[in-house]
Amino acid sequence: MSQTILYVDDDVALGRLAQRSLGRLGYDVHHVLDGEACLAALEHGRFDAVVLDHYLRGETGLDILRQLNARGINLPSIYVTGSSEATIAVDALKNGASDYVIKTVGEEFWSLMQSALHQAIATAELRREKERADQEIRLGKERAEVLLAEVNHRVANSLALVAALIRLQVTNSKDESVREALAETQARITAVAGMHRSLYTSDDVRHVEMAKYLETLVQEVQRSVNVESQGPSIRLEAEPVSLTSDRAVSVGMIVTELLTNAIKYAYPAGTEGEVRVILRRSGDGQALLAVEDDGIGLVEGSNPKGTGLGSRIVRSMASTLGSTIHYVPVARGTRAELELDL
Numbered sequence: 001m002s003q004t005i006l007y008v009d010d011d012v013a014l015g016r017l018a019q020r021s022l023g024r025l026g027y028d029v030h031h032v033l034d035g036e037a038c039l040a041a042l043e044h045g046r047f048d049a050v051v052l053d054h055y056l057r058g059e060t061g062l063d064i065l066r067q068l069n070a071r072g073i074n075l076p077s078i079y080v081t082g083s084s085e086a087t088i089a090v091d092a093l094k095n096g097a098s099d100y101v102i103k104t105v106g107e108e109f110w111s112l113m114q115s116a117l118h119q120a121i122a123t124a125e126l127r128r129e130k131e132r133a134d135q136e137i138r139l140g141k142e143r144a145e146v147l148l149a150e151v152n153h154r155v156a157n158s159l160a161l162v163a164a165l166i167r168l169q170v171t172n173s174k175d176e177s178v179r180e181a182l183a184e185t186q187a188r189i190t191a192v193a194g195m196h197r198s199l200y201t202s203d204d205v206r207h208v209e210m211a212k213y214l215e216t217l218v219q220e221v222q223r224s225v226n227v228e229s230q231g232p233s234i235r236l237e238a239e240p241v242s243l244t245s246d247r248a249v250s251v252g253m254i255v256t257e258l259l260t261n262a263i264k265y266a267y268p269a270g271t272e273g274e275v276r277v278i279l280r281r282s283g284d285g286q287a288l289l290a291v292e293d294d295g296i297g298l299v300e301g302s303n304p305k306g307t308g309l310g311s312r313i314v315r316s317m318a319s320t321l322g323s324t325i326h327y328v329p330v331a332r333g334t335r336a337e338l339e340l341d342l
Contacts (some may be wrong), residue, residue, distance in 0.1 A: 003048040003121060004028045008038045008064065009080075010056045018051070021110040027117070033057075035064040042073060048121050049076040051113070052097070054088055062088075065095040076120035078113065098123065152196040159193035180264075184310065187260055190220045191252040195245060208248035210279055211238040217252055218277060221259045232263050232272060232293065238279040241287050241342065250317040251289060251340070254325070257310040257317075258291035258336050266295025266334060285342045290328075292335035 005027050007018045015031035022029045030045070032038050034056055041047070050068075052061035061079055068075065079092035079100040089100040098120035101112050166186040173179045198213045218234045243251060255277055267273040275293045282288040318325045318338055328335045 002026055002028045003117075004030065004046065005117065006038060006041055006045075006047045006050040007031045008033075008035070008051065008056070008061065009053040010034060011053075014053075021107075022113065022117075025110070025114045027114075035059050035067060038064055039067060039071070042068075042075070047075065049078065049098075049117055049124075051078045051080060051117075052092075053103075054079065054081045054085070054092075062091060062095055065092060065097060069096050076117075076124040078116045078120060156193045156196035159189050159196065163189045163193060184260055187221055187256050188253060188313075191217055191256040192249060194220060195248050195252055198248070206244060207242045208245055210241045210243055210248065210251065211236075213248060213252065214238050214255060214277060214279060217255060218259070221256055221263075232267055232275050232295075234259060234263075234275050234277065236277045238277070239281055239287075241279055241281065241340075243340075243342070247321060247340075250320050253317045254289070254314050254338065255291060257314045261310055262291060262293045262295070262334070266293040268296070281342075282339070287340040287342055289338045289340055290335060292330065292333060294333040297332070297334055 003026070005022060007015060007022075007029050009015050009018070009031070010033045012031075012033070015033075019029040019031060030041060030047070032041055038050070038052075042050070052064055054061045056064075061081075065077065065079075068077070076098045077096065079089060079097040080103050081088045081092070081100060082103055089102075092100055099116040101109065101116050103109065163186050166182050166189065170179050170182045170186065173182065194213060194216050195208060197216070198208045214236055215238070218236050222234050259275060259277065262275040266275065273293060273295055275291065278288070278290040278292070280288055314325055314336075321338070322341060323339050326337050328337050
């Protein structure tokens with residue numbers, strides 16, 4: 001399929017020569033005399049490239065280039081100028097010309113013109129293909145993010161339903177040990193559900209803003225574990241930190257287990273106190289997660305209270321993060337710390 005060229009030159013004879021010479025090379029050449037005719041032709045026809053002579057009656061090719069730019073016409077353009085006018089060629093390139101050809105007498109001019117046209121049209125086509133590919137990638141990414149957000153929404157709803165059913169079982173159970181086990185299970189499910197909820201309400205489905213996630217998690221743990229009495233309160237001190245969704249799940253599970261243990265065991269039954277969840281940046285690419293209380297204290301390495309499942313979950317989740325839980329000596333109470341590599 002032949003390519004159509006718009007040739008702008010006020011020399012009628014040279015225009016006819018361009019039609020013959022470029023026609024033999026496989027181009028369909030449409031000749032106009034000035035900028036007004038050029039813009040009119042571009043408005044009503046389809047062209048693969050435009051050739052602009054510099055000197056025209058009452059204007060220059062640079063004037064036409066500026067008008068093309070002002071109208072958003074992005075068409076490969078070859079600028080034709082004299083051999084002693086290098087600065088004009090540079091100005092043409094700065095104004096959006098794809099290439100320039102020095103005007104000479106003889107067949108070599110048309111050979112250079114063919115080479116410039118071929119290169120400019122091929123480059124423009126590659127650019128359009130790249131733009132189409134980028135657009136398809138953007139659309140695909142948007143579709144994937146919408147789908148993933150919907151999946152997270154449905155998973156969060158399903159987990160919330162499971163947690164609600166377990167809450168009913170907690171209410172109806174007469175066995176205290178069963179009630180405690182179910183309440184802990186509910187808290188674990190809620191931690192995962194909260195992460196999915198954070199993802200589908202965020203603009204970035206790959207990362208979780210931990211301050212918002214932990215705020216919701218703390219509220220859920222306080223509500224689900226401390227059902228019958230006031231007991232300890234939970235205070236969150238979290239700096240802006242973002243983690244990938246899989247790492248956020250591990251952190252959420254660790255915080256849930258440590259909070260649950262602190263609420264159950266840090267303070268004698270019926271007494272009030274405070275449990276603090278701390279997340280702050282500790283260095284370049286590092287963050288410190290800590291859960292502490294002012295209760296009766298816990299010695300690292302001592303036998304866990306209850307079934308010990310929570311302690312095993314904490315160690316396992318810390319391992320998936322490439323870290324380890326440490327119980328730091330404090331004057332009063334217990335402080336568990338975990339270094340996070342961001």
